[in-house]
Amino acid sequence: MANKRKKEPQTEDMLVQRFEQMLAEGTSVFFDLHEFEHIIxxxxxxxxxxxxxxxxxxxxxxxxxxSELGIxxxxxxxxxxKYRQALELAEKVAALHPDSDExxxxxxxxxxGLNMVSQAIESLxxxxxxTDEKEDIHYRIADLYLRSGKLQHSVEHLFEILKINPDNINALLDIADSLETLHRTAEGAKFFEERINENPEDFRLWRxxxxxxxxxxxxxxxxxxxDYALALNEEESSIWYHLGHAQMNLQRYEEAEVSYQKAIDLKEESDFPEPEMYCCLAATYEKRKDYNKASELYRKAVNMDEQCADGWYGIGMCLIGKERWYEAINFLKKSVRIDSECEDYxxxxxxxxxKTGNVMSALEAYQHANHLNPANPQTWLDWSGIYREQGDYMQAIGLLKSGLEECPAHADLYYRMCLYHIEAGKYKQSFSYLENALILDFDRHTVLYEWIEDINIQKALFKIISQYQR
Structure with a gap:
């Protein structure tokens, strides 16, 4: 008796090929239900x-x-x-699958899609x-609350994520950012204290x-x-990495170098270090003006990933440190092409x-930076300073007026407005800005003497300043 030939299972590509052939020929070909699901x-x-x-x-x-095809x-x-059609069909399918989290x-x-955020949250x-994917769903809900400005509700779901997965660093960073915005950082401190008390041996909670x-x-x-986290597990790369961040912020660059290097070494034992880790290590050398070593590490980062914007930026900053302005521009342009949303770039x-005399390009770059963060007073000062250097005091004054609307309590802007009005010959208006500056921060008045060399103007300023002397 002849053996019957066993039917070979079709691959996904073969199924799609058959389906497309059916469409092209306008014929009707049979597919079983699971085959259609694979094709879709x-x-x-x-x-x-x-x-x-x-x-x-x-x-x-x-x-x-x-009903399986409905989903x-x-x-x-x-x-x-087609969001409305999707909703109508979803309601019909839900009658057959009332517990489908998907x-x-x-x-x-x-x-x-219909911009109905509250209904979207309700569905989630x-x-x-x-669902078995509670971490993912909590993150979606937190994101929607964040978009709708309900930060406290967002934080509640982010906390739930950390209970499920203490290694979700993104949720952790979002919590910190939201609570800081709400001026309720004590809630975060309490949460972590409670979690540590429940399980003091878990190094992740300390981290x-x-x-x-x-x-x-x-x-x-x-x-x-x-330090407590390291006492529990000194072989965890992420602890050393974040310790390096804290040391950098305290300008303890030698210590940060050791921490970042340890993080990289541990990462190399189990995985590959991310390019950003080399950028952080490079920054410890850059801050100490060791630009050659810093550049070497930044180049290592971009060799690992050509899209590492921080690496190109770091190389540019090292060249700025050496006052090699023309060369720096090339690398800094690469960084903004990769990430145009970073103010620092x-x-x-x-x-x-x-510095290279490209005035229009400089003004455009300041405009981009200002668009990203109009609350940065230094941008307004440097941006307007270009017009001042060209003797266009009225343009500088107009720009700083906009700056004062964004940063109304920043004394340096008032002192600079005083300077621009003096240089424009508008002395009466300059004294008005000086008075505001002195009220906001008296001690900063010395910057005026650095800018103004005319003895008579200095005397006039001193007369006003002495009235505010403590």
Missing amino acids: QHYGIRAQWQKAFKACEAAFSQYPFA EKVRVLLGLG LFVLQAGAFM LKALKN NAGVFFNETNSFHKAIELF WLALAEAEW
């Missing part, structure tokens, strides 16, 4: 939503009552941006009840508490907590452009 998912992964939709339509023509079609409709997540995506809260205090600028406290580029 194949197109979905590649964001080929029109083809995925055609596969859904073909699947429903063969299996009109297959796939909701996903496809979302990909096509369906609730898709519903949330449809609500977000339903998804939380049955996380240290990271939190790092982010809220309590660097001495952070170092103390990192634009400020460094602006300085380099100005």
